[in-house]
Amino acid sequence: MYAPPAILIGGPPTESGETFHLNRSHVSTRLSGLKMAHIIGAGKRTDPASIPLATKLGTYIKNERREELIPAILRESQRMFHEARPDAKLRSLTGTYNCMGMVFASRRTCIDFDQLATILKEDGYYRVKDTNELLPGDIVLYGDPRGKPLHIGVILEIATDVVAAEHRFKVLSKWGANGEYFHSIGDVPPLLGTPNEFYTERKLP
Amino acid sequence: MSFRDILCEIEGYSFAARVNLASDFDTFSRAVASENAVQELSRLLQRKEYADELLKRTAQLCCQSTDFRHEHPKDAAIATYILTLSGRYMDLAKIAAESATIIPRSWWARRAAELILSNRYLASSVDRQTSQMEFTHVPEMTISASSTVYSEQQTIAMYVSVFLANEARVIVATGIPVQQHSRSLPVGLGTFQPELRVEKTSAAAQLRARK
Numbered sequence: 001m002y003a004p005p006a007i008l009i010g011g012p013p014t015e016s017g018e019t020f021h022l023n024r025s026h027v028s029t030r031l032s033g034l035k036m037a038h039i040i041g042a043g044k045r046t047d048p049a050s051i052p053l054a055t056k057l058g059t060y061i062k063n064e065r066r067e068e069l070i071p072a073i074l075r076e077s078q079r080m081f082h083e084a085r086p087d088a089k090l091r092s093l094t095g096t097y098n099c100m101g102m103v104f105a106s107r108r109t110c111i112d113f114d115q116l117a118t119i120l121k122e123d124g125y126y127r128v129k130d131t132n133e134l135l136p137g138d139i140v141l142y143g144d145p146r147g148k149p150l151h152i153g154v155i156l157e158i159a160t161d162v163v164a165a166e167h168r169f170k171v172l173s174k175w176g177a178n179g180e181y182f183h184s185i186g187d188v189p190p191l192l193g194t195p196n197e198f199y200t201e202r203k204l205p
Numbered sequence: 206m207s208f209r210d211i212l213c214e215i216e217g218y219s220f221a222a223r224v225n226l227a228s229d230f231d232t233f234s235r236a237v238a239s240e241n242a243v244q245e246l247s248r249l250l251q252r253k254e255y256a257d258e259l260l261k262r263t264a265q266l267c268c269q270s271t272d273f274r275h276e277h278p279k280d281a282a283i284a285t286y287i288l289t290l291s292g293r294y295m296d297l298a299k300i301a302a303e304s305a306t307i308i309p310r311s312w313w314a315r316r317a318a319e320l321i322l323s324n325r326y327l328a329s330s331v332d333r334q335t336s337q338m339e340f341t342h343v344p345e346m347t348i349s350a351s352s353t354v355y356s357e358q359q360t361i362a363m364y365v366s367v368f369l370a371n372e373a374r375v376i377v378a379t380g381i382p383v384q385q386h387s388r389s390l391p392v393g394l395g396t397f398q399p400e401l402r403v404e405k406t407s408a409a410a411q412l413r414a415r416k
Contacts, residue, residue: 042315067276067310069225077222095276098228113229150232176226177312191226191236 043112051109055122063109069095069177077178081189088183095177099152102174103139113149116141120199128198131167134158138200140171140185142193151175151192156182206245208255212262214242216282224281230316237285250293259286260297267304267314277311284313291321 043050043062053061074093081088100111104119111119119125128134134155142151153173161168169185175192185195206214214220220240227233237243249255263286266279277283283305291298302318305311 066312070275070278073218073221076218080222176228189226
């Protein structure tokens with residue numbers, strides 16, 4: 001039978017070993033301290049799970065490194081998405097960063113979408129409305145029908161389909177905590193939304 | 206689908222892989238809500254006994270010892286249970302959330318717990334009730350981390366749950382001496398059933414116990 005080490009909280013144990021009498025405020029304080037360390041300030045500078053990360057203008061970007069998923073979940077995601085989206089090609093399989101972390105933090109950490117507006121603004125990104133102007137290296141933002149951002153990726157390749165008279169974009173993006181995939185622009189799980197905006201930070205003379 | 210089948214589905218690797226597609230908590234919540242198993246579970250929770258079972262299962266998962274190199278393997282399931290409970294039984298969801306706040310290496314579970322507990326910890330109805338409790342009038346009773354203890358006893362269940370999640374051997378309930386009679390810790394699915402005996406103990410009895 002597994003017997004974990006005793007964790008004594010509050011007053012000293014009695015000689016009988018396991019009977020305690022603590023007042024309410026004492027317990028609450030200790031419990032609050034225990035809890036707050038985990039759930040308050042997540043992703044901020046003081047969070048040990050964050051890394052120093054800032055925009056070009058120096059504004060801190062909230063981020064949090066995520067522990068690796070167990071291999072069984074990663075393998076299952078690989079199997080599942082290979083079945084559902086056979087044309088998407090797996091590049092890497094790890095859960096330690098998300099799509100925002102892949103694009104804006106060199107795969108080092110997870111960044112929430114609430115940081116996106118600040119990053120785009122302070123890193124000098126601007127929206128590209130005409131898809132004819134897109135180049136590899138630009139980013140594509142996926143969203144829901146109301147425009148809420150859900151996913152982001154980097155355009156890797158642009159091919160022109162003469163017959164269909166359209167551009168075909170190859171994108172690299174991280175699918176949540178699952179794999180990083182090469183895929184055509186619309187070939188993502190429905191949960192990640194549809195491509196609806198494009199941005200670039202290109203500087204042209 | 207039976208209750209047990211639903212829990213197996215939610216705790217499975219496929220479920221985790223699907224909902225882990227989310228990059229933020231909003232998307233995660235949406236992913237969870239769209240799962241058939243979760244919708245089915247939500248329907249079953251109309252019956253209170255299933256809610257009690259779900260709370261018990263959440264406490265079990267929170268107490269599981271896991272590989273320190275990886276995220277908690279049931280992280281998505283715990284978050285799902287907290288969110289599902291919160292739809293109908295906010296008080297139970299808070300108890301579950303309290304347990305989840307101290308799971309090591311969690312991601313969604315911590316966020317779900319934060320959502321449930323934020324801005325309410327000291328001002329909750331449970332706390333307000335507790336502050337007015339007359340502990341000497343608490344009857345003798347047996348509780349376990351898995352059982353649901355209502356109204357003025359909720360805080361006791363909550364603290365027990367929290368301490369169990371922290372793998373403490375010594376269980377403390379606020380203002381009340383708790384005698385630990387027997388308990389077993391999780392070795393595998395379904396073996397977790399700590400039994401605690403909360404006793405009304407006078408100061409004299411405490412002194413006797415110390416001697």
